[in-house]
Amino acid sequence: MRWAVVTFPGSNDDAQTAYVLEHLLGETVVRAWHKDASVDAVDCIVLPGGFAYGDYLRCGAVARFAPIMRAVERFAAGGGVVLGICNGFQILCEAGLLPGALIRNRELDFLCRRVHVRVEDADTLFTNRCRRGDVLDLPVKHGEGCYVADEATLQALEAGRQIVLRYSDAGGRVTPEANPNGSLGAIAGVRNARGNVFGLMPHPEHACEWLVGGEDGRKIFLSIIAAAGGALDPASAPTSSKVLSGP
């Protein structure tokens, strides 16, 4: 399938994401630039990790106004698959493509460590290669990864099965100690109600090779690839890879 990896000024994990897709998974990748008003025909757009626009003002707050985000919004509105990793997740929340917000970690400091996340729902475009209850071993590296939302939103997320990943221990138990940043409900990754937009704080692109960070991250990308192959319910599959043009 064809992927677009977006580069904002300050994106740091764009090259790594493209490397994983192209060299490890054999996918086709186009690189999208923040000033672009449109994206080539692709099946999935990835907003990568980093510090877009320096994360000045607030993480993602400037990036959401980038010209490329208009194309991302149109793509998502048409049912296109969008994956936001770390800073990409923050941008998706700022842009209103995902509910909630990501604020300063509970302990206030930047945090780089490995975490375990439990797959809450395997019936999604992003986790269909896992089983419900599977535990993935992935790294996090963020200063603002504490997921928050108001009570009503949280209830809606639960009811709509939109919580895809929760921080847990290695055995899959969700405990306060296993929650690295204070996220409400230990939420590590959420999808939108339609199911085509997904954001997560852990970095699957840094866990795709045995030598550097393990291989659990592959499951996220392989799920998206499997879904594009039509393995899932067509109602929630991406509409197409149509060309999106600027206004």
Next chain:
Amino acid sequence: MRITVETALAHGLTAQEYERIESTLGRAPTIEELGVFSVMWSEHCSYKSSRTYLRGLPTSGPRVLQGPGENAGAIDVGDGLAVVFKIESHNHPSFVEPFQGAATGVGGILRDIFTMGARPIANLNSLRFGSIRHPRTAFLLRGVVSGIGHYGNCVGVATVGGEVAFDPGYDHNILVNAFTLGVVPADRIFRARATGIGNPVMYVGSRTGRDGIHGASLLASAEFDAESETKRPTVQVGDPFTEKLLLEACLELMAPEMSHHLVAIQDMGAAGLTSSSTEMAARGGTGIELDLSRVPLREPGVTPYEILLSESQERMLLVVRQGSEDAVKAVFDKWDLEAVVIGRVTADQRLRCTFEDRVVVDLPIAPLTDEAPVYERPVAEPQGADEGAKLRLGDLPEPVDYNQALLQLLESPNLCSREWVYRQYDCYVGGGTVVRPGSDAAVVRLPGTDKAVAMTVDCNSRLCLVDPYVGTVSAVAEAARNLAASGAEPVGVTNCLNFGSPEKPEVMWQFQQAVAGLRDACLAFGVPVVSGNVSFYNETEGRSIPPTPVIGMVGILEDASRHVTQWFKGEGDAVVLLGRNREELGCSEYLAVVHHQVRGGVPWIDLEIERRLIRAVVAAAHEGLLRSAHDVAEGGLAVALAECCISSETTSPLGAHIELDGGFRPDALLFGESQARMILSVRRRHLTRMREIARREDVPMSVIGEVRGQRLEIGDLIGIDVAALREAWRTGLPRALAGPTGS
């Protein structure tokens, strides 16, 4: 403004130096010219006190592509690739303003690396703070660590290793040394030589403001006093976001299809526009003419004097080909950065600066650089040092409870886990990190190859205070052991020599001894010194820091998958000690922590044995025999064994049953810091082969036990659950910081 000797003194120059300026010019300098001299002749930029010593270092070798003299050194690592690396200090700024001081230290060393055309792939740092109980230490540590993290994380270069030490000798002068390594095709290293008469000089990056003026001369090249806090305005303010853009734009310009536009490039670091233009002209044998009124400014009213001396961050000076201006500008436009032609290369070997049609600087280049003052400072061995070296083991009581002593050591500030520090650094970005912080050396894969580079920074300043020669030799040996323990063969050295005032004969003696030790050790290991930095004037109100020659060493693993980490891997593996235990306790952490004594002689060292040990360990790693390898350093054998049991972040601790036969007092056996030792674990079926290698390299080897259970048992002296060891070790630093004086 009339320039007098008083004006010169206020600029940090001496009366003799001012006299030399006047006689060179045959007239009094302008205020701008005086500013230029003051920074170019500062210790920081001119190396005037250290130059004669540094000439003796071994700087060549078959792998060396670039030795000292450029922005950084470069080593050929095969497959058409080179690694470019350097370490640099940012001590005084970090003491005055820890967050920005440390952050801009990282920014500066990053620019030194990508100036050469190399993409930075790894940052390390070496930090020294005062006593953990000093009221300012927690504040400084938090500020420095978050500053390093803020900058490196945002630029997107992994911080993969380093060291942190606490000693009252740094209470009033902390050390922040930053190391960066980058990768570049071996035939595409860029240098900073302004050539091609008439070629345009371009200014790119951030605008110039009034920050950092006299950072190099007054802040870095003078000792501290009670007024030092007032020097805060001389500390620069960093913007890692702009640095990231500058990095990408510069590397884009240096890519094969664009690089024909570029002639030379240099970071505007210490002494800003002045040193970058002067040094590029000096290396190119040319002159440079600048129109200062074209320099992009942050605010109106910045004077030519300030423009010349500003150390505003994230700026570069380029020499490009005539006619390439627009092509270069287009690259920087793409990244939303300024790129302005501010001058041109001239033939007359002079630095000439105009401002609004007025000539403010017209100086010959040579007196600013190659003909700058060089001092043979007086040298005198300090008196009374031998007294501190005396230690009568017979007068020292042995601990009643060895378990207690080990726990006390594991939780002590200098030995406990550094997780609190490194969890604030992104060690993943870039995607090449094979061995993360927490093992003897960091290992990062070289992009597009199966190779990896291993890196470490080391110094034990307690040894250097007693004997700077042996201390420096030991630092080089420890660095080499750390690389070997990761499976890498050492290939190159960079160094950051942190000392007190060179105007003190005792400090110059320490410096002379340290450089001699550096030279001898590098010759013995066959590793060239390719870059470095000298930081003098690390003293406050007359008290010098302990001599701290920090060694950054780089090694190569031909096969990244053959890397080795320090922690035990599985039950039943044999635990092997390479090297000999000696009855030594001098300068040990055990003496300091358990007996509150800092004394004794330095441990015995033999470079030939060190060299053989390293060869044996690298050979064993290369054959895939090593399940783990760990250098025995501060805290001695018992602490090293405990670390083998508990230091894996991702797997559960493992116990070990160890029998030691020293034939001498147990505390020296457990906690003595004899050199040239390494703890390995190997599968039993590989013991015979391991013995063959040890015999071949003539290294003493003994099987001292096996990995087993959940307790560390050492004879009848030690018997503790690994969970208790791990708890003490992991929580040591956060607990110390939260202590009565923590914030």
